[in-house]
Amino acid sequence: MRAWARDRIGWDDLVHIAAKKRVPVHRYTLFYYLGGMALFLFLVQVATGILLLLYYRPSSSEAFESVQYVMADVPFGWLIRSIHSWGANLFVGVVIAHLISVLFLKAYRAPREMTWVTGAVLLFLALGFGFSGYLLPWNTLAFFATKVGTDVPAQIPVIGHLLSRILRGGSDVSGATLSRFYGIHVAILPAITTLILGAHLLLVQRHGMSIPRSVEGKSRRSISFVPEFLMRDMVGWLAAVGLLAALAAFFPWELGVKADPFASAPAGIRPEWYFLWMFQGLKYLPSKIAGIPGEMLGVFFFGALAAAVVAVPWLDRRGKQGVAVAAVLILIAAAVLTVLALLPVPTSARP
Amino acid sequence: MEATAKASGPDAVTRRSWVSWFLGTSLGATLVTFFYPVLNYLVPPESSEPSLSEFELDLKASDVAPASGRIVPIGGKPVLLLKNAAGELSALTATCTHLDCTVQYRAERSDVWCACHNGTYDVKGRNLSGPPPRPLTPLEVYVRGEKIVIKRA
Numbered sequence: 001m002r003a004w005a006r007d008r009i010g011w012d013d014l015v016h017i018a019a020k021k022r023v024p025v026h027r028y029t030l031f032y033y034l035g036g037m038a039l040f041l042f043l044v045q046v047a048t049g050i051l052l053l054l055y056y057r058p059s060s061s062e063a064f065e066s067v068q069y070v071m072a073d074v075p076f077g078w079l080i081r082s083i084h085s086w087g088a089n090l091f092v093g094v095v096i097a098h099l100i101s102v103l104f105l106k107a108y109r110a111p112r113e114m115t116w117v118t119g120a121v122l123l124f125l126a127l128g129f130g131f132s133g134y135l136l137p138w139n140t141l142a143f144f145a146t147k148v149g150t151d152v153p154a155q156i157p158v159i160g161h162l163l164s165r166i167l168r169g170g171s172d173v174s175g176a177t178l179s180r181f182y183g184i185h186v187a188i189l190p191a192i193t194t195l196i197l198g199a200h201l202l203l204v205q206r207h208g209m210s211i212p213r214s215v216e217g218k219s220r221r222s223i224s225f226v227p228e229f230l231m232r233d234m235v236g237w238l239a240a241v242g243l244l245a246a247l248a249a250f251f252p253w254e255l256g257v258k259a260d261p262f263a264s265a266p267a268g269i270r271p272e273w274y275f276l277w278m279f280q281g282l283k284y285l286p287s288k289i290a291g292i293p294g295e296m297l298g299v300f301f302f303g304a305l306a307a308a309v310v311a312v313p314w315l316d317r318r319g320k321q322g323v324a325v326a327a328v329l330i331l332i333a334a335a336v337l338t339v340l341a342l343l344p345v346p347t348s349a350r351p
Numbered sequence: 352m353e354a355t356a357k358a359s360g361p362d363a364v365t366r367r368s369w370v371s372w373f374l375g376t377s378l379g380a381t382l383v384t385f386f387y388p389v390l391n392y393l394v395p396p397e398s399s400e401p402s403l404s405e406f407e408l409d410l411k412a413s414d415v416a417p418a419s420g421r422i423v424p425i426g427g428k429p430v431l432l433l434k435n436a437a438g439e440l441s442a443l444t445a446t447c448t449h450l451d452c453t454v455q456y457r458a459e460r461s462d463v464w465c466a467c468h469n470g471t472y473d474v475k476g477r478n479l480s481g482p483p484p485r486p487l488t489p490l491e492v493y494v495r496g497e498k499i500v501i502k503r504a
Contacts, residue, residue, distance in 0.1 A: 144452055148467055151450040162394065169395045172427070176395060262424045264445070264455035265466040282450075283468045287484040294482055295450065 021205070021225035026215040028105055032229075033236055034098040035204070040237045041091040042197075044244070045129070048084040049186070056136065058182035060175035063138035064258040071255060082248035088130055090244065092274050095126050103312065103327050107210035113313035115207065118200040120310045125193050130272060132185040138178060139256030144265045146181070147173045149275075155299040174261070270341060277334040278302065280341040305330070408432075408499045412440065415499070420456025420463070425501055429453045430490060431463065432499070433474055440492045442501050443476045448485040463487070 005011045023032060055074055057066040070077035099119065102108060108116035135146045150173065154164035169176030223229055271279050278298075285294035308315065316323045406425050410432075415421070420433040422445055429445040433456060443463065445454050452467035462479070463472040471479045476487035491502040 144467065147452055148450045165395060166393050262422050262429045263453065264422055264429075265447075265452040267466045269452075269466050279468075282482065285482060287449075287478065287482050293484050295484075 018226050019224070021208075022222040023209055023225055023229045024211050025221040025223055026211070026218065028212055028215065031101040031105060032209060033233060034094060034101055036233045037236055037240065038091065038094045038098050039197075039201075040233075041087060041094055041240060042126075042193075044087050044241070045084065045091055046190070048080050048087060051080050052084055053186055058136070058178055060138060060178055060259075063136060063178060064255075067137045068255055071252075078252055079245070079248050082251075082253045083244045085253035086244055086247040086251075088133060089272065089274075090240070092126055092130055095123055096274070099123060099309075100327075100331070104324055105210070105212045106316065107212070108313040109210070109316070110313070112203070112207050112210055115200060115203040116313050117310055118196050118203065120306075120312075121196050122193065122200060123309075124306065125189055125196065127274065129185060129189050129193075130274065132181040132189065134272065135178060135181045136185065137256065138259050140259050140263065140266060141256055141269060143173060143259035143261070144269050145271045146177060149271070150177070152295070152299055155293065155296045157296070172261070268344075273338065276341040277337040280337040405500055405502045407495070408501065410499050411497045412494045412499055413497070415440065418458060418461070420458075422453060422455070423501075425490075426503060430501060431456060431487075432492070432501070435474065440494070440499065441474065442490040442492045443472075443474075443487040444490065445487070447483055448478065448487065449481070449483040454487070 002011065023029070052070065055066055055070050055077070057063055067081065070081050072078075074080075102116065102119070131146075131149055135142045150164050150167045153167065154160045156163065165171060167177070167180065168174075169180045270276060282295060282298050285298050287294050289297055312323060408423055410423070415432065415434045417434050417438050418436045420431055422429045423432050424430070431443045431445040431454060433441045433443070435441070446452075447454050447465040447467065447470055449465065449468055449470050452465050454463050454465045454470075454472065456462075456474075457464045461474060463474065463476070464470070465472075465481070465483065468482050470481035470483040472483065472487055473479055476489050478484070478486050493500055493502075
């Protein structure tokens, strides 16, 4: 059997390459697990997502009901759906943690700049998955989150309204928007992600694991990737699956109320936690600053931030901590805004 | 047989560069004929709005309580129908001018509020506080017989 495989797919060569890969051991080795964890959680999303789309119906008259069916009647549907919803949040959290650890360990230094860039694009793709997937249950929260989210790009001058129309499939959020977001979520983003993820992983293989400057030159202990590191990786993955199943069982993801395009936005409405810093920040922007609409400035700021994230390897100066300091300040600001967004504010208390 | 590909001389260079240019332009034009329909496909068609200028609601004037407001659909868009304490009806477009959420009437403050980012307007639609950059558009309301009629802006 093995000889058959060997002759046809070059099995020996693959085994040889895998056996050569080694992982350096030092006090930051723990952070090496985050990338693999992000990949694993992505695969969990793909698997649960495929299972969900066997029952889901992407039309405004049936979407909510189909999710309700999955939660109530399909055997273990509640488990699959809640794992998918919780998994999305865990996935985004781990991707952000992975970015933060690579940032502070400066693993983006030459020759790994393109690994960082593909990684930044993967972060934006993950947020795109989150945003497009959020609408699919077609409940009130999702409907208004999408209204706001598709109005933000409309602030971009010249092309903004066209962009918003393309995203929404019309001038308003409607069944047409649901169709588009479904196509984006299950076809367009997966196709793009496969390409970029493939590039990201190939680059990681090519350059090997980066060693932080502060532990460079010290004893170069290393363990084999296969089987030592991979086995430890898999313990982490098993723990992640366990966590997701526990969350699904004890904190099932809610269904909400079916979206009514003519209802008012309910009090207390807000997006998922990873967009809360944007949400809260937009609340504080006055309607006009020096004649420019507040949201336009907000959108430009977010765009500039995204560009800065992509450009990190070139913004970093050897031996200087500029990037790390800026990152700490931005993270603290984002954390503060997120906490502020979560505090309950009684409507009658505001002036 | 005459050698057709001259390795030297200005003629050979001109012929090759002309063929290259022609090939490149043809390929470019072909790509454009593929992408033009695809890009236009992405932009959704304008929805045909009904040409009605006024909408009669399935609501009697007496059904609306004084000092209250409710959302009614007009031509596919939400509209806020208000009745003040004196019993006069008025209407405003209910799409917040900030980021498109649907506003609501707040009876305890007699104002109009957007839950998404805390924008407030007065009952005439003027933006008072928070992020909204423009006022809501007032719409004409009148009563025909018993039914409420709203005129599109």
